[in-house]
Amino acid sequence: MSIFLDERLSSLKAYVPGEQPKPGEFIKLNTNEFPYPPAPDVAQAAFDAVGGMHLYCDMNCTCLKAEFEKVFGYGGNNVLFTNGSDEALYLCFLAFCGKNRGAAFADITYGFYSVYADLCGLEKKIIPLDNDFSVVPSDYYGCDKTIFIANPNAPTGKKLSVEEVEGIVKNNNGIVVIDEAYADFSGSTCALLTEKYKNLVVVGTFSKSRGMAGARLGYVIADCLLIEDLNKVVFSINPYNVNSLTQSVGTAVLKNNDYYAECVDEICKTRDDFTNRIISLGFEAIPSYTNFVFAKHPEYSGEYIASKLRENGVLIRHFSNARINDYVRISIGTPEQMDSVVSALKKIIGGLK
Amino acid sequence: MSIFLDERLSSLKAYVPGEQPKPGEFIKLNTNEFPYPPAPDVAQAAFDAVGGMHLYCDMNCTCLKAEFEKVFGYGGNNVLFTNGSDEALYLCFLAFCGKNRGAAFADITYGFYSVYADLCGLEKKIIPLDNDFSVVPSDYYGCDKTIFIANPNAPTGKKLSVEEVEGIVKNNNGIVVIDEAYADFSGSTCALLTEKYKNLVVVGTFSKSRGMAGARLGYVIADCLLIEDLNKVVFSINPYNVNSLTQSVGTAVLKNNDYYAECVDEICKTRDDFTNRIISLGFEAIPSYTNFVFAKHPEYSGEYIASKLRENGVLIRHFSNARINDYVRISIGTPEQMDSVVSALKKIIGGLK
Numbered sequence: 001m002s003i004f005l006d007e008r009l010s011s012l013k014a015y016v017p018g019e020q021p022k023p024g025e026f027i028k029l030n031t032n033e034f035p036y037p038p039a040p041d042v043a044q045a046a047f048d049a050v051g052g053m054h055l056y057c058d059m060n061c062t063c064l065k066a067e068f069e070k071v072f073g074y075g076g077n078n079v080l081f082t083n084g085s086d087e088a089l090y091l092c093f094l095a096f097c098g099k100n101r102g103a104a105f106a107d108i109t110y111g112f113y114s115v116y117a118d119l120c121g122l123e124k125k126i127i128p129l130d131n132d133f134s135v136v137p138s139d140y141y142g143c144d145k146t147i148f149i150a151n152p153n154a155p156t157g158k159k160l161s162v163e164e165v166e167g168i169v170k171n172n173n174g175i176v177v178i179d180e181a182y183a184d185f186s187g188s189t190c191a192l193l194t195e196k197y198k199n200l201v202v203v204g205t206f207s208k209s210r211g212m213a214g215a216r217l218g219y220v221i222a223d224c225l226l227i228e229d230l231n232k233v234v235f236s237i238n239p240y241n242v243n244s245l246t247q248s249v250g251t252a253v254l255k256n257n258d259y260y261a262e263c264v265d266e267i268c269k270t271r272d273d274f275t276n277r278i279i280s281l282g283f284e285a286i287p288s289y290t291n292f293v294f295a296k297h298p299e300y301s302g303e304y305i306a307s308k309l310r311e312n313g314v315l316i317r318h319f320s321n322a323r324i325n326d327y328v329r330i331s332i333g334t335p336e337q338m339d340s341v342v343s344a345l346k347k348i349i350g351g352l353k
Numbered sequence: 354m355s356i357f358l359d360e361r362l363s364s365l366k367a368y369v370p371g372e373q374p375k376p377g378e379f380i381k382l383n384t385n386e387f388p389y390p391p392a393p394d395v396a397q398a399a400f401d402a403v404g405g406m407h408l409y410c411d412m413n414c415t416c417l418k419a420e421f422e423k424v425f426g427y428g429g430n431n432v433l434f435t436n437g438s439d440e441a442l443y444l445c446f447l448a449f450c451g452k453n454r455g456a457a458f459a460d461i462t463y464g465f466y467s468v469y470a471d472l473c474g475l476e477k478k479i480i481p482l483d484n485d486f487s488v489v490p491s492d493y494y495g496c497d498k499t500i501f502i503a504n505p506n507a508p509t510g511k512k513l514s515v516e517e518v519e520g521i522v523k524n525n526n527g528i529v530v531i532d533e534a535y536a537d538f539s540g541s542t543c544a545l546l547t548e549k550y551k552n553l554v555v556v557g558t559f560s561k562s563r564g565m566a567g568a569r570l571g572y573v574i575a576d577c578l579l580i581e582d583l584n585k586v587v588f589s590i591n592p593y594n595v596n597s598l599t600q601s602v603g604t605a606v607l608k609n610n611d612y613y614a615e616c617v618d619e620i621c622k623t624r625d626d627f628t629n630r631i632i633s634l635g636f637e638a639i640p641s642y643t644n645f646v647f648a649k650h651p652e653y654s655g656e657y658i659a660s661k662l663r664e665n666g667v668l669i670r671h672f673s674n675a676r677i678n679d680y681v682r683i684s685i686g687t688p689e690q691m692d693s694v695v696s697a698l699k700k701i702i703g704g705l706k
Binding site for chain 1: 354355357358359360361362365367368370371373376381384386387388389390391395396397399400401402403404405406407408409410411412436437439440443447448449450451452454468469471472527528551552560564565566567568569576578579581582585586588589590591592593594596597598599602
């Protein structure tokens with residue numbers, strides 16, 4: 001740290017992303033990435049986009065938005081694209097929290113909410129999940145802060161129903177941000193509620209269910225006035241936030257939506273199968289609505305399991321927060337990758353019995 | 354605007370980027386883009402990167418940084434890559450300005466400095482250029498604010514020498530940010546000064562001289578402690594800020610550095626030739642160290658020239674600030690494009706005489 005860093009930032013604890021090893025070094029199940037290759041014609045879209053990249057990219061993401069509307073049913077003034085959904089969340093913190101409002105979110109949830117709140121110098125209201133790690137909707141009713149809820153939640157994998165989210169939205173006068181990074185694996189989305197409620201922001205990403213984690217594409221669906229607000233912030237930070245290569249690739253991905261939907265189905269099947277298999281190994285696994293499983297073993301610590309899996313060539317995520325210290329979060333890869341995880345777990349658990 | 358937008362932002366005036374028309378609609382000379390195609394093997398790099406884009410991108414931009422070091426002579430802990438140089442500038446405002454410090458910059462310069470200062474709620478010290486639009490180095494000596502200087506400056510196209518910049522840096526205890534977006538067209542860079550001065554940040558971009566405006570790639574060269582500060586902010590906003598497609602494309606562009614250097618030479622020749630031709634049409638043109646020319650005509654207003662050129666299929670930039678209202682900024686395209694501009698200007702000026 002230099003002597004020049006703003007003092008407000010000098011004490012800030014940055015987000016700690018999951019480890020990104022060299023490709024091929026591990027079976028990588030630590031950052032909930034999509035395990036399948038892109039649809040066949042997506043690479044050509046990237047190739048073609050290079051021919052026009054000397055020009056600034058389309059700030060309105062016109063082609064991407066048109067294709068998005070075909071798949072998601074929302075476009076025009078109700079959609080904004082971002083450099084990954086992290087940027088979308090940051091924009092919401094900038095636009096809708098403010099000095100006197102602050103932000104409310106769960107104690108166990110996506111770690112970036114707290115970082116953004118600190119970065120923006122906001123008051124935080126931390127609302128604990130209940131004992132079984134559920135978000136209790138009524139805890140969020142009549143909140144005086146801007147609310148951020150990951151639904152499904154990470155790293156628990158649990159979800160609120162659309163009706164429960166609606167209860168929160170209609171029992172608040174302020175903004176409610178629903179982070180749907182994992183919604184495609186859950187069978188439901190709250191996007192439809194944005195037509196009814198002018199205080200709801202739905203954030204999503206192409207990282208998890210559309211294989212674009214590295215290419216960075218997030219989106220916001222909301223009432224047109226909220227999109228206008230967020231756009232104003234984009235135009236005050238980085239109007240060309242979504243580059244032309246990503247726009248082209250995202251458009252091609254959406255044109256191949258059936259392929260990605262099939263992959264998501266396959267991931268959900270693999271997840272449910274994997275959950276059953278580790279339960280039969282003695283794990284307690286929370287039924288997951290995401291592309292990961294959050295589980296603990298009654299005899300072995302989360303840290304131990306994560307470190308032993310690493311020795312066996314499998315990278316998963318362990319968080320050191322006290323409440324979830326016993327758990328591990330295992331991303332769902334291909335069936336073959338999950339077979340390897342089960343074999344390794346048998347070895348680890350068997351080896352110590 | 355919604356009722357939810359933070360009041361600090363509600364009065365904010367966002368940056369107004371140059372118009373981005375549909376490709377082919379105009380001879381587009383309004384946003385200082387690179388007029389030549391990419392080097393032949395760059396598109397393949399984008400194609401290949403799609404195969405790995407389901408994984409999060411490399412936060413350290415390892416391959417890109419290695420190639421950057423070969424070309425620029427700086428790498429490791431002295432370099433940071435960003436989602437365009439706008440993001441680099443924003444990070445500098447966040448990291449190095451702070452509530453009690455604020456920012457100082459010229460009255461006529463890149464418009465985003467003022468927007469960032471407002472967005473961050475900073476006190477601004479606006480330092481006027483002198484009568485011939487020069488930055489006066491001593492005006493910046495002993496400044497109590499963090500200094501931002503575009504060098505060469507936009508939209509004037511004038512530059513300070515490395516010695517003049519050094520004078521500013523060594524006569525300040527605080528951070529000096531030198532924005533070198535156009536430095537490749539000027540024949541000099543202040544990057545070497547970062548080895549000597551721990552309060553100097555040099556920002557650059559691949560948009561102007563490397564044909565990547567749409568793909569978004571900026572960089573910072575500075576003392577390792579300043580890079581550490583900026584990295585901390587990146588990790589508090591968007592650790593995966595530079596996507597994998599852009600990283601691959603940027604690496605390929607750097608591997609073809611000779612091609613881009615030749616293009617830059619060609620652009621400089623075209624610029625000098627174009628400058629002479631419009632002077633012979635009666636324009637007053639400031640000798641330019643960039644890929645654009647800032648010029649005015651004694652008889653026709655800047656607004657008139659821009660609007661008439663538009664009618665003739667040529668898009669250039671006119672700014673409405675009082676001090677530069679007479680001027681137009683014309684980006685340098687291919688020789689053929691500039692022939693068209695000269696023909697159109699002859700028609701416009703001739704037509705009214």
